Amino acid sequence: MNADKGSIRDAPLFQGLSEHYLTAIESVAVRQVHEKGRTIFLEGGEAGGFYLVLSGQVKIFKLSPEGREQIIHIYGPGNSFGEVPVFAGGRFPANAAATQDCELLYIPRRELVRLMKREPELAMNMLAETSAKLRAFTVQIENLTLREIPQRLAAYLLDASERENGAGEITLDMTKGHLAGLLGTAQETLSRVLRRMSEAGLIEVRGRTIGLKAPVRLEALASGDEVFR
C-alpha cells in the first residue's frame, strides 16, 4: 500500500554499512514469497541461513506436545529471524510461519560469515541485534512467569502505545488469537480479560482497535498494584 517495498537498507541490521557491502549482500540474498499460513521452517530443521522480513508478518512459535501454541515473537518489515543456527550451529530452535502474505529475504550463512570477517561493522550490528533479542526474551520471561494475564495485557498495551509514540489508541496488527498466543494464554481468557478491563473503564475495545482510557491506571496494573478486580 505504501513504500514498504522492502530493502535491506531499511533493516537496523544493515545500518551504517558502506554501499559496497550492501550490494554484496543483496547479490547473495534470495527473495522468497510466502502466503499467509505457510510454514517457513520447522523446529529442528537444518538451517543454511537466516531471514529478513521485507513485507508482511511472521510468527516464531513453539508447540506443546498437546498442540498448544506459544508465540515467541511476531516480526514485521525490517526484522530478521532464524539467526541462531547461523552462529551457534545446529538446528532451528522454534517454528516460523507467515501470519500474513509476506516477502522475505533469505541470506545464506556462508556468504554472511565471509562478509562479516571483512567488515567488523556488520558483526557489531549482528551482535546488537542478537543482544536486543536477548533483552526482549528477558522481558518476555518476566511477563510470562511473574505476571498474571491482566498485568501482561496491560504491559503489552502500554508497550504497543509507546511504540506508536504514545498514541492513546492502538490497533492490533494481529488477531486476538495471536495476541493470546503471544501473552501465553488462551483466546477465551484474553477475551474475558478484555471485557473486564473494558467494564472497569481502563480500555475501550472496538474490533482490533483499543483505546487506552486510563493509561495511569493501566501503568499501575502493569506494575502489580491491585487496581482491578
Next chain:
Amino acid sequence: MNADKGSIRDAPLFQGLSEHYLTAIESVAVRQVHEKGRTIFLEGGEAGGFYLVLSGQVKIFKLSPEGREQIIHIYGPGNSFGEVPVFAGGRFPANAAATQDCELLYIPRRELVRLMKREPELAMNMLAETSAKLRAFTVQIENLTLREIPQRLAAYLLDASERENGAGEITLDMTKGHLAGLLGTAQETLSRVLRRMSEAGLIEVRGRTIGLKAPVRLEALASGDEVFR
C-alpha cells in the same frame, strides 16, 4: 578445590584466539571477588562491561512486584553474563547475585569492542555465545509456558544427566529452592512433585542427589505422555 583456577583460556568465548589477543584481554580485565549472597548488579543499572565466571556460581534473575523470584539462568565457571548492554546499549535487563562465593572477571566494554574490530574471530565467538543464549531462552520459554511442573522437572533432570554424560544419578549444584526458582515454581510445589515422582518410582531422592530410576518413563513424562499421576 581442584584446578578451577579459572582463566579466560577455559571460556568458550575466548577459544581459538591467538595468544596475543588473550594476553591483551587479560591485561584489561579486572578480577573481582564476591561472597555468597552478594548482589553483582541490579536490573536497570548502568553497564560498562560484562562478566566472566572464574569460579563459584552466579544467578541471573527477575523479581516480580510482589517479590517472587524467577531465575533466568545459573552460571558457573567459564560462563559469561551481562553482555546485553555491551552490544545493545542501555541498562542491565535483569539482576545478578552470587549464589556461592565466587571470582569473576570484569571485562570493560570499550576495550572489548576495540579488540573485536581487529579480531573478527572474537566477534564470531561472541555471536556464537549470544546465539547459544537465545537458543537456551527458547527452550526455557517452552518449558515455562507449555509444560506443567512435573514435565519441566523431568526435562531438567534428563538435561542435567545428559550434561554429565548420561549419568544415572545427578547431584544438584544448587539448593532445591533455587531449582524451584529456575523451574518457575514455588519451593513447596517442587517438594511435592519430587515426592510424587519418588512414589511413582521414577526417581530416588537423597538430599541433593537424585537417582534416575526410570529414565525411559521420565522421557515419556517430559514429552507430555501422561505416565504419571
Next chain:
DNA sequence: CGGGTACTTGACAATGGTCAAGTGTGGTGG
C-alpha cells in the same frame, strides 16, 4: 548444643485452561 537455613507437609483459594455452544463479520461466488 544452638541457630539459621533448607526443606516438608497440610489446608485452602483462585487463576486460568478446556470443552462446548454460541454470535458476529468479512469476503466470495452465484
Next chain:
DNA sequence: CCACCACACTTGACCATTGTCAAGTACCCG
C-alpha cells in the same frame, strides 16, 4: 447485491494445577 461460509471472537460452566499461608521437621555449621 445477497446468501453463505469460514474464521474470529464471545460467553458459560467446570475443575485441575499451582500459589499462598502456616506450621513443623531435618540438617548443617560453627
